[in-house]
Amino acid sequence: MRIVFAGTPEFAAAALEAVLRAGHSVPLVLTQPDRPSGRGMKLRPSAVKQVALDHGIAVCQPRSLRLDGRYPEDAAQAREALLDAEPDLMVVAAYGLILPRWVLELPRHGCFNIHASLLPRWRGAAPIQRAIEAGDTSTGITIMQMDEGLDTGDMLLVHELPITDAHTAARLHDELAAAGADAIVEAIRLLERGELHAQPQPDDGVTYAAKLEKAEAALDLTRPASELARRIRAFNPVPGATVPLPGLEQPVKVWAAQALAEPVAAEPGTVLRASPEGVDIATGEGVLRLLEVQKAGGRRQPVAAFVQGWKPA
Template identity: 45%
Template structure:
């Protein structure tokens, strides 16, 4: 088929590669513009732009598509059979949704209608879901509301992290979209409306979402750490305001909370929670890299009785 691909982050790259390897004609790739990055703040192209250019594909990166009829016409002039969208980052106006012969398909990292929105990977882990997955849907004007062409699930375990789930769903989405397009060029599989029941929304995350609230249960804190690492990252503070980033932790079901929430209760960085105890296993202090707890404690001892978090945590 004659395709347009639209995506920006690492999540989208496997789908681009899979479509290229399947022999589809990718007439253009749309991605977010290069952004300042690193200490020198030099402009860095997105992962999708880098992958597309390595494949010799034409890349476009408009800053905005809203009220841009010239962009809409340029998109329509590509005469694409279908556009594949995977974490692109810009809302497609209706003229662009209508331009490809078979419309625009979105690779969404959740089992719709659960976790529509910006952070489906993290939200599934935060909520303690037992499964996640990928939905290929026909795009329409609403936020992730379009009818579904294909939907496949993967299990979530107590060890699942945002990083591992991201990679699993990225690979799954690439496989699914290739299978979708293997149908006859004249049409796609028949889409089915999303159920009206079970709709939830995954909000856009901010840095403050990573603040550990020690009043929560050990299991909830563990899910937050697994869901929000590496971005936006989870953190707590010492009494002097020093920020400690938390990279990994392990709930201890055999150790009930024996102190006020946020209190370190032993020499292994076990912390009392609102319900239960959790042991911090990877930490980072300002100006240092993330390290295992044993190495961290050699540089900054945190004895039993140390309180983590602000008085409001």
């Protein structure tokens, strides 16, 4: 198989590595333009670009693929590169650009997307985080034949994974990245054998995973503690979850917490107890126990260390 790969972050890099290990030819990689990051805000390549460079693969980084869009010169350059690559298939994983019809139709077998949910649940930008936040007990990988809709294409292969109370978004991301890498290699193998069969997504159960916003980091303590604990896991590490505490000018970032199912009469946000076991805060229903926190400008630390230097006024 001659495969063009389109992706950007670590989630996609794992899949690219797997496709290469499986022995497929990857003549071209599409990825987002280099972005400034780190303290010096230096331009850094995406995780996918770094894999491509390590393997001597040609890289194209258009700002858009729309020939009639804002960057037609970028799209034209990408089109030329894709035509030269003569792909049998394009594999797409967390690329970050919309693929117009001309891209979807260019490879002989079209474009396969590695999506981190059990479609049609959690179509959209943040399926990993929204699944944890909603309290789902399972998620997974769907290999999908891409069409012009938002994650609406036919399903080709599904791998299911459980979600436990120990899963943060970071941990579930890594597990799904590994599952996605295995799933795309399996899907390509079945395609080569003529044994890959498409199944339309059901009309029922459609949900959308909205993009994460920085404003969501501030926890609404009038909500139930169980919901807040899930949100803390879902937003670890990005965008994070924050809680104001007395005696501190800025809210603390909460890295880990647990919900205590105990009755509480105090106003939401009231600190009930502070000990090496946790900082207990009243919520709209139950108690939220903070277990690992980070003060603004400080390091993340277990609550036992935090309370030693915290003076609640």
